[in-house]
Amino acid sequence: VMAPKDENELRHMLKTAIDHDGPISLRYPRGDGEGVALDAEFTAIPIGQGELLRDGADVTLVGIGNTVHPCLRAAALLEAKGVDAAVINARFVKPLDRELLLRLARQTGHLVTVEEHVLQGGFGSAVAELLADEGVGANLRRLGIPDVVVDQGPQETMRAEFGLHPEGIAASALALLGAR
Known part of the structure; x- marks a missing residue:
């Protein structure tokens, strides 16, 4: 299951899907x-x-x-507050890049997953399972859509409502760091 960060990566993921000999899901x-x-x-x-x-x-x-791009903008906001944030473009909901996620979880000890999907059974849940299965005790905060009926509206309004905009992501990271 692939999810592109932008239009350029979407093109490369289409190429990946064409070349792959098996099922592929591409989140548009x-x-x-x-x-x-x-x-x-x-x-x-x-x-x-x-x-x-x-x-x-x-x-x-x-x-x-x-x-991903809101995460990059959040990292810039955090840098202005003296916080050194790594940013991962996961690209794949399944399979996860286990090596990259585990390396950064051990390196920073704090992860914030960000997805525009329902949290239950979502990408952040898969990352939480990976950390638990591997015994990595990193602090984790999952950002996404709660299991509620969501009103419709402009994308930026909805992102702000659920803290999925750069300011919300940065605030969640700061709150997580306060839990050290």
Whole structure:
């Protein structure tokens, strides 16, 4: 299950799906793209390989799909407060990049997963299971949609309501760090 961070990665994930000899699910993001430059060539992404976009020592923000760019903006807000945040583009809900997630969980000791999906049984739950199964005692905060009926509205309004915008992500990371 793949989820692109932007329109350029969507192109590469389409190439991955075409080249892969097996079932693939590609989450198509809602709303406008980020307006990033498009690579001239399509390149397949290794199945299950996440991407470390920013290294850090204090907390790891793990975005999936269109929450990755808000995580990068949250990392900049945290940097202004003296917090060194790593940012992972998970890319895959399944299979998870176990090696990358475990390495950063051990490195920072604090993870915030961010998804525009229901929390129960979602991406953050899979990360929590991975940490528990591997005995990694990192502090974890999962951001996403609670198991409630959600009113419809503009995407940015909904993100703000559930703390999925850069300010909300940064605030959750700071709260998690306060739990040291």
